[in-house]
Amino acid sequence: MKNNIKALALAAAVLCAMPQAHAANANEEATKRHFAALVAPGKEPKLAELTMFFTMMPKGGDLHHHYSGAIYAEQYLEWVDKEGFCVNKTSYTIEKTKPAAGCLSGQDVMNDNTVLANLLQRWSDKDFYNHSGIQSPPDRQFFDTFAYFNPVASTNAVDGIQRLKQRAIQENLSYIETIYEIAPIAQDADFDKKALAGGVSDADFAALSAKLDQDQAYQGWIGAYLKNVETVSAGIDDANFTLRYQPFALRFLAPSQVFAQIASSFKLATSNPKIVGVNIVGQESVNVSMRDYALHMQMFKFLKTKYPSVKLALHAGELSLGMVPPEGLTFHIKDAIEVAGASRIGHGMDIAHESNPLAIMKEMHDKKIAVEVNLSSNDFILGIKDQAHPVTLYRKYGVPYVLSTDDAGVSRNNLSGEYVLYAARYQPDYAEVKKLSYDSIRYSFLADVDKQRLLKALDGKFAKFEAEIAGADAKAKR
Structure with a gap:
């Protein structure tokens, strides 16, 4: 008897849920048709409508986001x-x-x-x-541009983070993983001399690490960084928005300074759960960045062995033909993955020039190493857009990728604008852009519990969004 009652209750619950599921599916189908009309092949993309569509559409996360460049x-x-x-x-x-x-x-x-x-x-x-x-x-x-506003870039960070949060909520963005503040730094002349002579090894990395552990000023800066994160993050996370941080090294500094910054970044990432990964930034095409690229990857490899749980999102391959000699385009993405152990690649623009690009992309596909695609800055800095952009390769060969802003304040853009660019250029279907939104949470460095929380919230936000689009579309056709 009890089993029969349970079965009847279950059947009733299923029957009640069926109309809701049917309505949700109908709304999604209507949204698909609406979006398809905005990017119909052979027709001019409807940019105003696309802008409204993507401003309204829930966008999971912005995973390649420089704090100072976003203000x-x-x-x-x-x-x-x-x-x-x-x-x-x-x-x-x-x-x-x-x-x-x-x-x-x-x-x-x-x-x-x-x-x-x-x-x-x-x-x-x-x-x-x-x-x-x-x-x-x-x-x-x-x-x-950064040299102009740097004197105030690290001031008023509470105001800055709050402003970024308000702007994100306004465009229905749930999560930002920001590259925040230069990592603590120190310098060692003996290490630099040996590094520039091409003679450093893991033993030298270990020796410098030991010196840094005894450097009170350096350790004090690490403590100050942690306090800074606690101060600026107070009251930021809520039901509508979540923020996490990546400290960074500057790749054009002296070798010991770069190592010190990478080492402090790893320590920071193991000291506070809001610091979820580490990065290296700076123009990749300048002489020092190119000269020391392989050395930097060895630094990451050494520290990744020491701190295996720390995630890396490395700027790699932000280069185009003519910026550097051709051989400089052949290994940056590969080394970021296979030597340094990167979990995500920032930009990844030189993939077509890398040695054996098909093998690299297969590895990225198999290991689920996502590319952070920054359409506006790639166009402006490198002059690469439309069918020349390697996102066309990543799409074709199944490499995961997400859309991100890079430096929205410098580019005078936002994440919705990046989606508009993507849709206008590549005519994806609605399922693809919806997946990009979810993937920006799936490939984030959030803790699993936070990731699941945001994915569940995204389900509800998309249900509401699709109902609004379907309703508006129905009214427009009357």
């Missing part, structure tokens, strides 16, 4: 005033003095449309293709 220049000008600094009216650099003749407050800059326009052309990519003034090459324009 818009207007916010940095607010911080100039908070810190009592000023902006040189001629050079547009920040001076750590009070406003005076020829050095303006941030508010004065904001109030002068001409000065503001000139500043934005230096502090971001704005208007680069819209004016005829003498310009540096696009890659220099991009990387030079």
Whole structure:
């Protein structure tokens, strides 16, 4: 009798759920048809509608996100005033003095449309293709912006993180994994001399690690970094938004400085669960970055052996033909994966030039090593877009990838804009862009419990979104 009652209750529950499931499936099908009409092959993409669609669409995470490059220049000008600094009216650099003749407050800059326009052309990519003034090459324009706002980039971080959270929620973005603040650093002249002579080994890495363990200033900086993360992350995580951090090394510094930064990054990632991975940044094509690339990968390999649970999301292959000699394009992605042990690749632009690219992509497919695709910055810095972009290869050969912003404040863009670019250029179907949203959580470095929480929340958000699109579409057809 009891078994019969249970069976009847189960059957009733299934019957009740059937109409809801049917409605959800109908909404998803309607959303598929609606999206297909926006990117119909052979027709001009409907960009305004795509912008609205992707602003509304739930976007799981932004996994390649530089904190300082994500803050818009207007916010940095607010911080100039908070810190009592000023902006040189001629050079547009920040001076750590009070406003005076020829050095303006941030508010004065904001109030002068001409000065503001000139500043934005230096502090971001704005208007680069819209004016005829003498310009540096696009890659220099991009990387030079950081020197302008760096004097205030590490100030007011609580305000900065809160602003990024508000902006993310506004565009229905649930998670950011931000590359946050330079990792603690130290230098050893003897190590540098040996490294530049090509003679360092694991024994040298171990010896330098031991020295760093005894360096009180260095250890103090690690402690200060941890306190910083605790301060800026207070009250950030909630039902609508989650934030995690990656410390980073600068790849164009002296070898011992890079090793010290990588070593401190690994320690940080094992000291606080909000620090979920480590990274290395900086223009990959400059001389020191190219000269020491293989050495840096050996550093990661040594420390990954020591801290096997730490995840790596390494900038690798952010290069194009002509930026460096051809042989420089042949191994960066491969070494990031096979030597350093990267779990994700940032940019991955030179894959077509790498030695045996099919084998590398098969390995990435098999090991589920995702590529962080940054369409706007790849276009601006490298001049690579449309069918020349290797995302076309990653799509074809089943390499996982996600869409991300890189430096939204510098590019004057957001993640919704990256989805619009992707859809307009490559005409994916709705299932593909929906999968990209989910994959940005699946390939995140979040703890499993947080990952499952965000994936479940994404289910509900997509159900609501698809119901809205289906309803609006039905009304439009009446």
